[in-house]
Amino acid sequence: MPETDSRIALFPGVEAAAYREPPHNLEAEQALLGAVLVNNRAYERVSEFLRVEHFADPVNGRIFEACGRLIDRGQIATPVTLKGVFDQDEALKEVGGAAYLVRLAASVVTVINAEDYGREIRDCYLRRQLIEVGETIVNDAFARDLESPATEQIEKAEAHLFNLAESGQSEGGFIEFRAALTQSISVTEAAFRRDGGLAGLSTGLIDLDNLLGGLHNSDLLILAARPAMGKSSLALNIAFDVATASIRDSSQPRQTVAFFSLEMSAEQLATRILAERTGISSEKLRRGQLNDDDFGKLVQASQELERTPIYIDDTPAIPISTLRTRARRLKRQHGLALIVVDYLQLMRPSPGSRIDNRVQEISAISQGLKAIAKELDVPVLALSQLSRAVESREDKRPILADLRESGSIEQDADVVMFIFREEYYLSKAEPTQRPDESPEKFHDRHEQWQQLCEKAYGKAEVLISKQRHGPTGTVTLHFEGAITKFSNYVSEDHIPAH
Secondary structure, X not given: OOHHHHHHHHOOXXXXXXXXXXXXXXXXXXXXXXXXXXXXXXXXXXXXXXXXXXXXXXHHHHHHHHHHHHHHOOOOOOHXXXXXXXXXXXXXXXXXXXXXXXXXXXXXXXXXXXXXXXXXXXXXXXXXHHHHHHHXXXXXXXXXXXOOOHHHHHHHHHHHHHHHHHHXXXXXXXXXXXXXXXXXXXXXXXXXXXXXXXOOEOOOOHHHHHHHOOEOOOOEEEEEEOOOOOHHHHHHHHHHHHHOHHHHOOOOOOOOEEEEEOOOOHHHHHHXXXXXXXXXXXXHHHHOOOXXXXXXXXXXXXXXXXXXXXXXXXXXXXXXXXXXXXXXXXXXXXXXXXXXXXXHHHOEOOOOOOOOOHHHHHHHHHHHHHHHHHHHOOOXXXXXXXXXXXXXXXXXXXXXXXXXXXXXXXXXXXXXXXXXXXXXXXXXXXXXXXXXXXXXXXXXXXXXXXXXXXXXXXXXXXXXXXXXXXXXXXXXXXXXXXXXXXXXXXXXXXXXXX
């Protein structure tokens, strides 16, 4: 009985699968190596994107690597100069030894197509990698590992595919200054044509935009504050303004915002936005204490907000690799204008990272966020905690040294901003009468405190302590605590008379 028939007899109902060879093109590999051996300049055309591991035949890969080493040292790579390198190579002996090198060089017709050969070799390599990724996905799915749920396997599969897609792109190299200059002029022209003269995305806060010039693509912006200062509220206000720019002005392009909320749930964030839009306090919304007028406002606001392109991910302790994967996917499917992360210290580094301590962990996260900003070419606004050192000082205004757990946050960030609300600290410092203090003196002290409270009421300061592209300074904003809303501050001497 023929071999095929015996297999069918052993496994009834199962047809013999035809063997499929992984994609490869040995002729292209040999043609490229021959071109390099004849004219070493052919190596320069492919060395930018071609690597040893891209060759299907390991022997051809080693020859390519040896050619590269000689050329990099300023020597000429020929069958003669390579002979000594491969005299002891058993694998080369199997294909004919030094005679194989001579045959490669002698069989070359032209070196003009060297780059085409290189891209064909690389394309076959990517296809082999794609097959390997597919097999891994199938095997992992069959394994049913209880420690690795299906959703996590999907994310891993996406990460593998995106990494493969990245490696499929030509590696970055030099950009001619003329091209960079053209890009710079385009940004300047866009800012000139845009209302307010902003080069980046508007935050919706005039004074903040004037100091920052908007939120610039590929920038990592850190917004830090002590608890209860309103950093989540300010980040949400900015995200909402960016996302609704096209709704307010139809000439503006649609601007999608990814909001990674590691502290609050998506429902809590939605409640905050509703409070800010309706003017109804978050507490009333949570308790359902609404009259007919409030309910009408709520319905109208919810209908308007349905079109807002904000996508919220409230996965707790999200790894930086998962954040990158989901942001890439969102950009591919819906576009992406801004990423907000609330907040940095609740993230985790990518699985498999070798981290020895918390400082290194935070450093890896901040570096990862900066890399995402550059890769996706969008601004990343990351919130950060501050150390308790602020509370022990008489002047509670934060400084760069207060950034919690890592100095690398300051290094990686293009902009570092702090929120300071004197009203918060004054409200906790109401004076009490001392035993030896007269009522009149206590009254004076209490009245001074009240005056300070009135002066600080509703005011918030945003301190720009670092800006790579512009000046530092302080911006005053108006803050409504009941509806957690930051808005433009108008001083009393600028309020128009009725």
